[in-house]
Amino acid sequence: MAQQNIYDNDTFFEGYRKLRGNEGSANNLFEIPALFSLLPDLTGKKVLDLGCGFGEHCIEYVNRGASEVVGLDISEKMLEVAGEENSDPRITYLRLPMEELDKVEGQFDIVISSLAFHYVEDFSGVVGMINEKLCDGGFFIFSQENPLTSTHGQGPRWTRDEAGNKIYVNLSNYGVEGERETTWFVDNLKKYHRMFSTIVNTLVDNGFSVERMIEPIPDDKILEKYPDQRDLFHKPDFLIVKAIKRKRSKTC
Template sequence: MARQNIYDDECFFEGYKKIRQNEINANTLFEIPELFALLPDLNGKTILDMGCGFGEHCTKFVELGAATVVGIDISKKMLEVAEAENGHPSISYIHMPIEEISKLHKKFDIVISSLAMHYVENYEAVVRDVYQLLKDGGIFVFSQEHPLTTCFSSGDRWTKDENGKKLYLNLMDYGVEGERETTWFVDGVKKYHRTFSTMLNTLIQEGFCIESVTEPLLTIEILEKYPDYADLFHKPDFLLIKAGKKNCRNCD
């Protein structure tokens, strides 16, 4: 079955690029700081970045001391930007979907993925492949859209008052896992919903130890600067998980 490569759609790509060029976006304010806070010391480490996009994170990993970084992405458009704007002798960019990482035949100290896992249909297979690619004691850190977001399939996501203020989230189909289609710049963007328990239990069953689970929330300081993000008090946008390959105190 062909995998969706929505980031090579010209309309989608241009819309996404404009969002990332705006410094005031949810990624910059919430997801990226939390992702880097979960990372261990990168000095001398070998890193795989799954869904590397424009390669900004790959460059940052090298700046933080990583010895080598492999960035993979299914989008040729994204990788063209990565090569042009974030090239480095210690970074290798490879055109490859996340589902094919077993072809890399290389071991890594750390595997990282930023906001790409909700595009993966076979989560269990990818988790298994990540485990095999990690060295003993290796770390897997990833972020994705929050399950309270990915579960949504149709209708109004929010109940609002007469002034348009979001009062609460309309939760639906949380327990129905599988493919969802949404409109984001273009129609028919495919994502995959799975519950918290599926995500965590799959990691555990494949041999990982859960070291941290975080849901970046709004701070009073950010609220004062950017009041439009007040809805994060109702529902966080992102979920981040840090898992170790038999690398925590409670493991045998």
């Protein structure tokens, strides 16, 4: 099955790049700090970044002491920026969908992915390949859209009062997993919804133990500056997971 490569769409790419440059974006306020808070000591470690995008995280991993970083992405446009703005002798960028992760050579201490898995249809297949690429005791750390977000497919996301204020989020078809189409910079963007239990059980079935999960919500300091982020008390945008590969007889 052909993988979606929406990030090479000019309209989507420019909209996304502008969003990531916004200091007050949800990524900068919540997702990135939560993801990085789960990182172990990277000194001397080999890191694989799935869906590396502009390579900003790859540079951060090198700055934290990683000896080698491989950044994987399907988007030519994203990797062009990564090569121009975030290059380092310790970083290798590969244009490859994560569904073809088995083509990457070598073993890794840590596999990290930021906001990519809700675009992946065969989550179990990719998680299985990640397990094979990790050393025993290696970490798999990833963020994705929160299932309370990814379940939305049609109709208004919020119920509002007469003044237009959000009262609560509309939830439907949470237990119906699979493809959703949404509009975000472009129409007909495909994402894949999975329940919390499916995410956790897929990790367990593929040889992982879950160590930590975070659903970031704003603190008082963020709310003072960005009061609209109070919406996250109704529905967190992100889910961040830290899992560890259960040890077997073979080690790196």
